[in-house]
Amino acid sequence: MSDIEHLIEKALRPLGATPPPPSRDLFARVLNSVADDRVRRRRTRRVLALWVAAVAAVTLLVTTLTPQSNGELLMPWWILELGTNLVLVGIALWLGPFIKRFGRAYAADVFHDNPLTGKSYIVLTDIVYYLIFTAYICFTVNFAPTSDWQNVGTGLVTPQQLQWEVVRIGGILLIIGVLHGLNIVLMPVLGRLFSLNRRVDRT
Template sequence: MSDLEDRLARALTDYPIEPSPDLFERVVEGIAADRVRRRSIRRWSLVAVLFVVLAVTAVLTQTPRVNGALAMPWWILEVATNLVLVAIALWLGPFIKRFGRAYAADVFHDNPLTGKSYIVLTDIVYYLIFTAYILFSIKVAPNPEWSLLREPVETVTAGQVTYELSRIGGILLIIGILHGLNIVLMPMLGRLFSLNRRLPDPGSRDRATGA
């Protein structure tokens, strides 16, 4: 048998010929879990919409007016931006994970458990980055630079709006860059793990040769 035929034979024997006996049960459980997940998403989405509507209504009714125009206190926009960042984190994380499972399963097809652990670890890193970014960029007092007139900031200004928009854009840029690097590096890691698994054990080789 040639080297190519030997390699093909080893590659084909790595995959089971008979299907898994619990395949049907796992498919049914997966469908049921997907239905539960969809119902949970719809329920929480409805709660989030109602919360936003109530919050906006409360802000508009309690916000004072200066010369007939709304003068929103600066901290309301700060709190609203933090809520938007948290909502993006809670929505974007499961969204990336949902479409990344198939990619990770294909990359780590020789090491399924490693692929699952990799997904869990990337989730932890994702939420740590979001939490750190929010804590680093949050403001507990108005920034004097938000006012062009160098007066004490009590209401929302154009400078604060620009700052809050840059916070949202900044976290999206960071997650986008890290996610792109993850897509590029994941196949390399999968290849390394696959090669490491296929390397023969030196101890077993010594025992086979009788050394």
């Protein structure tokens, strides 16, 4: 500690009080902080690599556009479908860790009586999150043009298909938002129930 820190500690310490002993788990907490920082940096590099891959994929898709004689651009329907699926996967891989990062403190506050239950709850919600994303992509993916897109004969992107793909992205964001809001509301109730059950078991 520096001289200024010693002076501040001396000024704030009550008269005649001895300095508090050092924390026993200080070294372990420092190691955990270093490990969390490494995990965060590794996750950041992964997200950056995914974004670079997404940009490269979009660039590749754009370069596959073939100009028409009147100067318009044509795109096969499967390119937009593949791009939308890549966007959905990218949102899943980015949004899941983002929610988990800011949800740990909330779960720790809710399950403060039984932190192990809180950690298990976070893991289970992660599994549910990725299952919902996977099921949504499987339910909405198309392997051939549909009649609603009005491009069965041409096989090119139409405004109807573009609207459908935008609805797919908005739909998963709405579903995750609603479920996440319900989770925020229900988590304190579950934490209270677990705390009551634990107190009953102790008695």
